[in-house]
Amino acid sequence: MERLSLNQITTDNWNMREAVEGCARASIPWIALWRHKVQQAGLAESKRYVRDAGLRVSSLCRGGMFPAATKSERQARIDDNRRAVEEAAELGTDVLVLVCGPAPDRNIDDARKMVEEGIEQLVPYAVSCGVRLGIEPLHPMYAAERSVINTLSQASDIAERYAANQVGVVVDVFHVWWDPDLYRQIARANGRILGFHVSDWIVPTPDLLMGRGMMGDGVIDIRRIRKAVDSAGYTGPIEVEIFNRSIWDAPGDEVLALMKERYTQHV
Amino acid sequence: MERLSLNQITTDNWNMREAVEGCARASIPWIALWRHKVQQAGLAESKRYVRDAGLRVSSLCRGGMFPAATKSERQARIDDNRRAVEEAAELGTDVLVLVCGPAPDRNIDDARKMVEEGIEQLVPYAVSCGVRLGIEPLHPMYAAERSVINTLSQASDIAERYAANQVGVVVDVFHVWWDPDLYRQIARANGRILGFHVSDWIVPTPDLLMGRGMMGDGVIDIRRIRKAVDSAGYTGPIEVEIFNRSIWDAPGDEVLALMKERYTQHV
Numbered sequence: 001m002e003r004l005s006l007n008q009i010t011t012d013n014w015n016m017r018e019a020v021e022g023c024a025r026a027s028i029p030w031i032a033l034w035r036h037k038v039q040q041a042g043l044a045e046s047k048r049y050v051r052d053a054g055l056r057v058s059s060l061c062r063g064g065m066f067p068a069a070t071k072s073e074r075q076a077r078i079d080d081n082r083r084a085v086e087e088a089a090e091l092g093t094d095v096l097v098l099v100c101g102p103a104p105d106r107n108i109d110d111a112r113k114m115v116e117e118g119i120e121q122l123v124p125y126a127v128s129c130g131v132r133l134g135i136e137p138l139h140p141m142y143a144a145e146r147s148v149i150n151t152l153s154q155a156s157d158i159a160e161r162y163a164a165n166q167v168g169v170v171v172d173v174f175h176v177w178w179d180p181d182l183y184r185q186i187a188r189a190n191g192r193i194l195g196f197h198v199s200d201w202i203v204p205t206p207d208l209l210m211g212r213g214m215m216g217d218g219v220i221d222i223r224r225i226r227k228a229v230d231s232a233g234y235t236g237p238i239e240v241e242i243f244n245r246s247i248w249d250a251p252g253d254e255v256l257a258l259m260k261e262r263y264t265q266h267v
Numbered sequence: 268m269e270r271l272s273l274n275q276i277t278t279d280n281w282n283m284r285e286a287v288e289g290c291a292r293a294s295i296p297w298i299a300l301w302r303h304k305v306q307q308a309g310l311a312e313s314k315r316y317v318r319d320a321g322l323r324v325s326s327l328c329r330g331g332m333f334p335a336a337t338k339s340e341r342q343a344r345i346d347d348n349r350r351a352v353e354e355a356a357e358l359g360t361d362v363l364v365l366v367c368g369p370a371p372d373r374n375i376d377d378a379r380k381m382v383e384e385g386i387e388q389l390v391p392y393a394v395s396c397g398v399r400l401g402i403e404p405l406h407p408m409y410a411a412e413r414s415v416i417n418t419l420s421q422a423s424d425i426a427e428r429y430a431a432n433q434v435g436v437v438v439d440v441f442h443v444w445w446d447p448d449l450y451r452q453i454a455r456a457n458g459r460i461l462g463f464h465v466s467d468w469i470v471p472t473p474d475l476l477m478g479r480g481m482m483g484d485g486v487i488d489i490r491r492i493r494k495a496v497d498s499a500g501y502t503g504p505i506e507v508e509i510f511n512r513s514i515w516d517a518p519g520d521e522v523l524a525l526m527k528e529r530y531t532q533h534v
Contacts, residue, residue: 106488112447141408143445144470144486154447178410180379180421203411205475219411221373 004263005030005058007197007241008037011252016041017049018252024053026256030237032058033091035084047091057093058237059134059170059195060084065101066118067111067148074114077101081122089129095194096126097134097170100149102142111148116158119167127166134194135159136170139178141208152176152185156192164191171229172197172241174212177220186228193234198222198267199242212242214258215266222266238267271530272297272325274464274508275304278519283308284316285519291320293523297504299325300358302351314358324360325504326401326437326462327351332368333385334378334415341381344368348389356396362461363393364401364437367416369409378415383425386434394433401461402426403437406445408475419443419452423459431458438496439464439508441479444487453495460501465489465534466509479509481525482533489533505534 006028008019016037023031031050038046038060050057063084068074081096088096098119103111119133126133135155138147149155155169169189174197176182186193200218205211215222226238240259247255273295275286283304290298298317305313305327317324330351335341348363355363365386370378386400393400402422405414416422422436436456441464443449453460467485472478482489493505507526514522 103486106486108445108486108488139408140406140445141472141475144468144472148445150445151447178375178407178415178417180418201411205408205411208408208472208475211475219370219373219375221375 001027001260001263002029003236003238004028004260005032005237005239006256006259007032007061007239008034009061010240010242010247010259011255012248014252016046020049020053020055022252022256023055025253026260028256028260029056030058030239031055032061032239032241034061035087038087038091043087043090050091057091058239059093059095059097060088060091061097062099063096063122063133064098064147067101067103067114069104074118078118078121081118082125085122085126085129085131088131094130094132095134096131097136097195099136099138100147102145103148108143108148112154115149119158123162123166132165132194133167134170135167136172136195137175139175151179151181152189153181156185156189159192168192168194170195170197171225173220173222173225174199174201177201177225182225183228186225186232190232193229193232195236195239196226196229196234197239197241198226198263199240210243210245212244214242214247215240215262226267238263268294268527269296270503270505271295271527272299272504272506273523273526274299274328274506275301276328277507277509277514277526278522279515281519283313287316287320287322289519289523290322292520293527295523295527296323297325297506298322299328299506299508301328302354305354305358310354310357317358324358325506326360326362326364327355327358328364329366330363330389330400331365331414334368334370334381336371341385345385345388348385349392352389352393352396352398355398361397361399362401363398364403364462366403366405367414369412370415375410375415379421382416386425390429390433399432399461400434401437402434403439403462404442406442418446418448419456420448423452423456426459435459435461437462437464438492440487440489440492441466441468444468444492449492450495453492453499457499460496460499462503462506463493463496463501464506464508465493465530466507477510477512479511481509481514482507482529493534505530
C-alpha cells in the first residue's frame with residue numbers, strides 16, 4: 001500500500017479537500033493532482049490540504065498539448081506548460097505528466113515534430129525548477145483528440161534525447177496493454193519510468209473516454225505489466241486513474257475501499 | 268473509378284440484391300461482400316446477382332476469429348474458416364479478409380500465437396482453393412473484442428512466413444492512420460497488399476465501432492496513404508467500408524453518390 005496513489009480524476013465528484021481527506025481516511029499515502037482541480041481549490045490551499053493530511057503528490061496532470069496551427073499559439077502552449085512546471089514544483093512533486101496533444105490539421109507527422117520542439121523548449125525551465133517531464137503515450141484511439149504520441153517507443157525516442165533525470169515516460173496500462181512491443185519497450189525505458197498508472201480495459205468497451213474500469217474488471221494483465229515496470233527499475237507510486245461515470249457517481253470512500261482491495265488482488 | 272468498391276457494410280440497410288443493383292446504377296465496378304449478407308441472400312443467389320450486374324467481388328469479409336479457450340473450439344473456428352474460403356472461391360474473389368479475433372482470456376500473447384497457428388492450419392486449404400488470406404490489422408481499440416493483430420508490422424510478420432500469393436495484408440486507413448511506423452510498414456508490405464479500405468476518423472469520435480466517417484469528414488490524410496499503397500505495388504480495388512449509423516440510415520443511392528464524390532476528392 002505504500003506505493004498506492006489516488007489519481008484524483010478517479011473520484012471526480014470530490015473537490016480537492018474531499019479527495020485529500022478521503023485519502024487520509026483510507027490511509028492512501030499518495031495523491032496525483034489535476035491542474036483544473038488545483039485551480040478550483042487554489043494553489044496555496046491545495047498545497048496546504050496535502051501537507052496537513054500528510055500526503056505526498058505523485059504527479060501533476062497535465063502539461064503538454066504542444067501542437068497548434070500558429071507559432072504564437074504554440075508559444076502560448078509553452079507558456080502554459082511553464083506555469084504547469086511551476087505548479088508541480090510548488091505542490092511538491094517532481095513529475096509533470098505530459099499529454100502531448102493532437103494535430104491541428106491532417107498532418108500527424110508535423111504534429112509529432114511540434115511535440116518534440118515543444119518538449120525541447122520546455123526542458124531547460126523544468127530542469128531549473130527541479131521538475132521532470134513524464135511523456136505519457138496515449139492509446140491510439142486518442143491520436144485525433146488528445147495525443148499524437150501513441151506508443152511507449154515513441155515516448156522513449158523523445159525522452160532519450162535528454163538526461164534520465166530530466167525527461168522520462170509514464171506507463172499507463174490502459175494506453176499500452178495492446179502493444180505487441182510492450183515488454184521490450186518497458187525494459188528499454190529502464191531508469192526513465194516516472195510513473196505507473198493502473199485501471200482496466202472493460203469488455204464491451206462502452207465509450208472511448210469514459211470506458212475505463214476498476215482493476216480486475218477487464219482484460220489487462222495488470223500484474224504482469226507491473227512486474228515488468230518494477231524490473232525496469234521503477235519503485236515509485238502507482239496511480240489509480242479511472243474515467244468512468246459509474247465510479248464517479250459512487251461514494252468516494254467506497255471507491256477508495258474497492259480500489260485498495262483490487263490493488264492488492266490485481267496490481 | 269475503375270478501382271472503386273462498395274464494401275456492402277457501408278449500405279447496411281440494403282440487402283444483397285439492393286446493394287448489387289445500387290452499384291450497377293452508380294457504375295461502381297466492384298463490391299465487397301460480407302458472409303452474413305451472403306447467407307441471408309443465399310450463396311448461389313448472391314453469385315448470380317453479382318454476375319448479372321456485371322460486378323466483380325473485391326473481397327469476402329471475413330474469416331479469422333482464431334483464438335478460443337479450448338482446442339475443439341479452435342478447430343471449429345478453422346472449420347468455419349474453411350467454409351469462408353470456399354464461399355470466397357464460389358463468389359469469384361481470391362481475397363478472404365481475416366479479422367483475427369480477440370483473446371479468450373487475459374493472455375494476449377497466447378492469443379497472438381493462436382492466430383499464427385490458425386493461419387498456418389488454414390493456408391494449405393486456401394491455396395488449394397485459389398484464395399489468398401488477407402490479414403487486416405485492426406485498430407488497437409479493438410484488441411479486446413475483435414482482433415489481437417493491431418499493427419501492419421504484426422500482420423506482415425505473419426504474412427511473410429508464406430509465399431506472397433498465399434498470405435498478405437489488408438490496409439484500412441481507419442485502423443492504421445495513427446501508426447508512427449505506417450509508411451515504413453506499407454513499403455515493407457510491397458507485393459503483399461491484398462486490399463485497401465478507406466473511410467475517415469471523425470472528431471469528436473462518437474463511438475468505438477460506429478464512429479467512422481465518410482472520406483473527407485475526418486482527420487486522416489487518405490491520399491497520402493493511398494499513394495504509399497500504390498507505391499508499394501497495389502493496383503487493385505479500393506473498398507469504402509464505413510460503420511456509421513447516419514450513413515446507414517441515409518438512402519443508399521445518396522450514399523453511393525457522395526462516396527464517389529469524396530473518393531475523387533480525397534482518395
